[in-house]
Amino acid sequence: MTRNNKKKLLDSKDYIPHLAYDSVIFGFNGTQLKILILEYHNTEFFALPGGFVKRGENLDDAVKRGLKERTGLDHIYLEQFHTFGSLSRSQPEIMRKILKENDFELKDDYWMFDRFISVAYYALINYDEVEPKPDELSDSINWYAIDELPPLMMDHRKIVEKALQVLRDNLERKLVGMNLLPPKFTMKQLQQVYECILGEKLRRTTFQRRLLGKNILERHEKLFQGKAHKAPYLYSFKVSNSERQKEDKELIHK
Amino acid sequence: MTRNNKKKLLDSKDYIPHLAYDSVIFGFNGTQLKILILEYHNTEFFALPGGFVKRGENLDDAVKRGLKERTGLDHIYLEQFHTFGSLSRSQPEIMRKILKENDFELKDDYWMFDRFISVAYYALINYDEVEPKPDELSDSINWYAIDELPPLMMDHRKIVEKALQVLRDNLERKLVGMNLLPPKFTMKQLQQVYECILGEKLRRTTFQRRLLGKNILERHEKLFQGKAHKAPYLYSFKVSNSERQKEDKELIHK
DNA sequence: GTATTATTGTAACAAAATGAGACAATAATA
DNA sequence: TATTATTGTCTCATTTTGTTACAATAATAC
Numbered sequence: 001m002t003r004n005n006k007k008k009l010l011d012s013k014d015y016i017p018h019l020a021y022d023s024v025i026f027g028f029n030g031t032q033l034k035i036l037i038l039e040y041h042n043t044e045f046f047a048l049p050g051g052f053v054k055r056g057e058n059l060d061d062a063v064k065r066g067l068k069e070r071t072g073l074d075h076i077y078l079e080q081f082h083t084f085g086s087l088s089r090s091q092p093e094i095m096r097k098i099l100k101e102n103d104f105e106l107k108d109d110y111w112m113f114d115r116f117i118s119v120a121y122y123a124l125i126n127y128d129e130v131e132p133k134p135d136e137l138s139d140s141i142n143w144y145a146i147d148e149l150p151p152l153m154m155d156h157r158k159i160v161e162k163a164l165q166v167l168r169d170n171l172e173r174k175l176v177g178m179n180l181l182p183p184k185f186t187m188k189q190l191q192q193v194y195e196c197i198l199g200e201k202l203r204r205t206t207f208q209r210r211l212l213g214k215n216i217l218e219r220h221e222k223l224f225q226g227k228a229h230k231a232p233y234l235y236s237f238k239v240s241n242s243e244r245q246k247e248d249k250e251l252i253h254k
Numbered sequence: 255m256t257r258n259n260k261k262k263l264l265d266s267k268d269y270i271p272h273l274a275y276d277s278v279i280f281g282f283n284g285t286q287l288k289i290l291i292l293e294y295h296n297t298e299f300f301a302l303p304g305g306f307v308k309r310g311e312n313l314d315d316a317v318k319r320g321l322k323e324r325t326g327l328d329h330i331y332l333e334q335f336h337t338f339g340s341l342s343r344s345q346p347e348i349m350r351k352i353l354k355e356n357d358f359e360l361k362d363d364y365w366m367f368d369r370f371i372s373v374a375y376y377a378l379i380n381y382d383e384v385e386p387k388p389d390e391l392s393d394s395i396n397w398y399a400i401d402e403l404p405p406l407m408m409d410h411r412k413i414v415e416k417a418l419q420v421l422r423d424n425l426e427r428k429l430v431g432m433n434l435l436p437p438k439f440t441m442k443q444l445q446q447v448y449e450c451i452l453g454e455k456l457r458r459t460t461f462q463r464r465l466l467g468k469n470i471l472e473r474h475e476k477l478f479q480g481k482a483h484k485a486p487y488l489y490s491f492k493v494s495n496s497e498r499q500k501e502d503k504e505l506i507h508k
Numbered sequence: 509g510t511a512t513t514a515t516t517g518t519a520a521c522a523a524a525a526t527g528a529g530a531c532a533a534t535a536a537t538a
Numbered sequence: 539t540a541t542t543a544t545t546g547t548c549t550c551a552t553t554t555t556g557t558t559a560c561a562a563t564a565a566t567a568c
Contacts, residue, residue, distance in 0.1 A: 018273060019371060058339060085312060119371075
């Protein structure tokens with residue numbers, strides 16, 4: 001595509017103006033808690049994956065659509081956690097630069113340059129199942145450990161921090177581990193998820209006793225890792241992922 | 255005002271389209287947990303107090319403005335808890351009826367008949383300090399006990415239930431009691447707030463020991479109620495209301 | 509005055525949950 | 539066969555919570 005053949009902008013008629021969403025997509029690589037960050041072409045702007053809501057589309061569905069496009073995954077564990085609506089968060093010059101560097105034809109009154117209120121969601125996905133795909137506007141989409149994030153544009157840093165705070169609060173109640181780990185995992189892996197999210201070390205024996213005491217884990221065969229020590233058992237959550245999500249929904253809409 | 259002299263509609267130029275807020279305003283009358291519900295003129299529509307966001311206004315400020323108008327109170331404890339964005343929640347015929355019964359001139363393409371996404375907040379206020387005022391559109395605004403609500407319009411019932419669910423989750427962490435009680439209160443009053451929110455009875459001695467153990471209460475003089483038994487002490491929260499809110503804000507925005 | 513009544517504050521003991529350390533079991537390796 | 543690192547579990551101490559008991563006390567009845 002050449003500079004003379006500009007790309008067509010998204011039509012304002014198709015989208016709800018002033019409303020966007022941003023998603024904090026968490027994954028666990030076995031050691032670190034990471035999130036997906038994209039970088040826009042030629043701008044050095046790092047940002048959370050986000051998008052807009054179509055006029056005939058449920059808010060939740062818009063977010064699911066965006067996640068599907070970026071990760072290829074359906075049925076992702078998703079939770080809305082805050083809506084960011086301050087005036088100061090809108091910076092039209094940033095959006096202008098992004099579109100310009102992506103060879104879009106620009107109009108001064110284009111709807112994307114308006115003020116936006118953004119509904120933020122976090123998603124929990126199985127790191128290994130995903131091959132993130134950059135979209136049309138972005139150079140790359142990559143995993144970044146939560147304590148090694150690049151400088152993020154606009155208020156995206158605040159959004160990530162709020163997501164982490166809510167994730168922590170939900171750690172026990174929502175069985176967060178289930179959505180960040182493969183179906184079968186060792187007790188050590190589960191503990192590492194907890195430690196990454198809480199940002200502190202936990203006592204091994206207490207953790208094991210407490211988790212087993214909850215009666216939510218099923219024990220399976222041992223995992224022989226080829227290491228010179230006793231092999232750990234594999235565990236899975238008793239309630240399946242999808243059932244658990246259904247329960248949460250029922251709680252919400254009851 | 256006569257039928258010939260129709261009222262002027264709010265101008266779409268002043269407000270962000272498709273975006274509204276609703277507020278679940280909790281108060282405690284000493285026995286029951288209540289919320290403020292308004293009834294629109296001549297419609298039998300019961301609804302949560304809500305409003306719209308001005309184009310040059312922070313989302314949070316819009317909600318504070320609405321609360322101030324309805325309760326006369328500044329510096330209310332306020333927490334955003336969910337954004338409702340499903341397609342099915344929008345019912346333009348309801349808004350049409352409300353405006354019609356209030357003698358507004360109607361236009362078919364009026365912005366208020368569009369789809370709305372609503373950001374929901376809950377507020378905690380001291381029941382006794384407030385004299386709720388109906389606005390232009392509503393006959394009345396009254397306290398209703400949470401288990402004796404009238405049928406609410408649109409999805410407002412769901413909004414209330416979600417508010418209660420979040421309030422429960424926040425009960426310990428956010429010192430909810432502080433904002434629902436007068437500055438000085440008895441242990442029994444505090445326990446009643448907890449019981450109303452949780453919807454279950456608590457054991458008196460355990461509750462007292464646990465709350466005193468937290469070291470957040472200050473003991474003051476006794477309250478002589480003229481009853482034939484030992485007079486209870488009055489307590490207050492050690493951290494003042496406003497300081498506590500500041501802490502929460504810092505947590506959020508840090 | 510004195511006994512009665514209802515409620516409050518706290519102590520005392522039991523039960524449950526958690527902290528901290530010890531130790532046997534066990535895969536691979538030397 | 540001994541060694542090594544890690545895992546699963548046990549034990550005992552500590553803390554928290556559940557439960558019961560009981561003394562203190564403000565008003566009232568007598």
